Amino acid sequence: MxxxxxxxxxxxxxxxxxxxxxxxxxxxxxxxxxxxxRPQEPPPPDLSQLAHEAAAQMMAGNPALTRYSPMIAATFVSIDNLTTSSTFGRISSEIMASALAQQGMQVREVKMRDSMFIEENVGELILSRQVQRLSSQSNARSILMGTYAQGQDYIYVSTRVVRAGDAMVLATADFKLAIDNNVLSLLEGQGGW
Known part of the structure; x- marks a missing residue:
């Protein structure tokens, strides 16, 4: 110098x-x-943010979706085995139902009803043959359903609202979530309610 x-x-x-x-x-x-x-890169979106974006996308895709209220939410299930779920599947369903409620859907809470069978360690699983029975028991006009698949770096979530009477898809949205230790913990959680 x-x-x-x-x-x-x-x-x-x-x-x-x-x-x-x-x-x-x-x-x-x-x-x-x-x-x-220099601005730091924003952190990747979390499950809640992605679910709220998906709910907004569903409502934008079908502005008349609220006509199909009340809606019940089924536990999101593993695409590899539709009879199993995880803590991730249960919380994904809860967050999506909350996001849709904030968008104007009336959501009926089914965990408070004795008439809907809740399978221990799984949650409110809905397979296509159960849609009409469960919707009539809860007087729902629509059902929130979803599946998820775990990849190496991401978990992929596909969610849809179907009409209770005939299982016709009314709205759908998909998103992927980066897998970190928190997400792995939710995927490994198989505990019951």
Whole structure:
């Protein structure tokens, strides 16, 4: 650094050398400031954020969806075995139902009803043959259903609202969630209610 300063004074008169040094100093400081003030990349979206975006997408795709209220929510199940779920499947269903309720759907809470069978360690599983029976027991006009598949880096979720009378799909949305330790913990959780 001393050699650079001496060289500048040798090349330029004293005032110009000071001006050049000042400019160099300002450039160096601005470079440091730019390195420190670079915006950090936002964290990847979490399950709640993705579910709320999916609910908004469902409502945008079918603005008349609220006509099919009340809705009940089934536990999301593993695509590899439609009779099993996990803590991830149960909380995904709960968060999606909450997000749809915030979008205007009336959601009927089925865990409070004795008439709907809740299988221990699984939740409110709904297979196609059960749709009419369960919807009539809870007087629901629609049912929130979903499946998920675990990949290496992501978990893929497919969710839909179906009409209770004939299982016709009224709205659908899909999203993928990066797998981290928190998601792995939810996938491994098989505990009951």
């Amino acid at each position: 001393h050699a650079i300063v001496s060289g500048l004074f040798a090349l330029f008169p004293r005032r110009r050398a000071l001006l050049v040094l000042s400019l160099l100093g300002a450039l160096m400081l601005s470079g440091c400031a730019n390195n420190q003030s």
